[in-house]
Amino acid sequence: MTKKCYKCKEVKPLSEFYCNRSKKDGHQERCKRCQRDYFKQPKAKKQRRVRHHTDRQLVLNLLGHCCALCGCEEERWLTIDHVTGGGKEHRKERSTAGTYRDIIKDPDAKKKYRVLCYQCNDVLPLCDSEMQLLEAIEREHNRIIANFVATVQEANKE
Ligand SMILES: [Zn+2]
Numbered sequence: 001m002t003k004k005c006y007k008c009k010e011v012k013p014l015s016e017f018y019c020n021r022s023k024k025d026g027h028q029e030r031c032k033r034c035q036r037d038y039f040k041q042p043k044a045k046k047q048r049r050v051r052h053h054t055d056r057q058l059v060l061n062l063l064g065h066c067c068a069l070c071g072c073e074e075e076r077w078l079t080i081d082h083v084t085g086g087g088k089e090h091r092k093e094r095s096t097a098g099t100y101r102d103i104i105k106d107p108d109a110k111k112k113y114r115v116l117c118y119q120c121n122d123v124l125p126l127c128d129s130e131m132q133l134l135e136a137i138e139r140e141h142n143r144i145i146a147n148f149v150a151t152v153q154e155a156n157k158e
């Protein structure tokens, strides 16, 4: 299978075109080389950033603006967890931007995905249960707060 690039007009094998499910033949109009050049333009970069931000907000509107486990509300720390696993593969196949779009379109999104903060997302695989994770977080937070209070008290003494 070959395809003519709409930018450079060269006929190339289909493997020289990135996948795009929304196109008729499942591939981009531009060949990979032209697509890469296009993405390097400042205008395209900005467009992608805006789109990425909008899609991320839509996902958070759908799934919630806080961590489903610890309740963390720092938006920049939030990430999407695939409840049934397979998150890494999904992101690898579809990129983060593609993953967001899949979630927005999925009528069962709330069953398949949830919002976690990076801390919970990273630590959960090391814990036996979500309860154990929350207990560990509570211990850590108490320790951090105690340290902070001690530092402030120490500073006030001087
Ligand atoms: Zn081309």
Ligand SMILES: [Zn+2]
Residues within 6 Å of the ligand: 067, 068, 069, 070, 071, 072, 116, 117, 118, 119, 120, 121
């Ligand atoms: Zn969390």
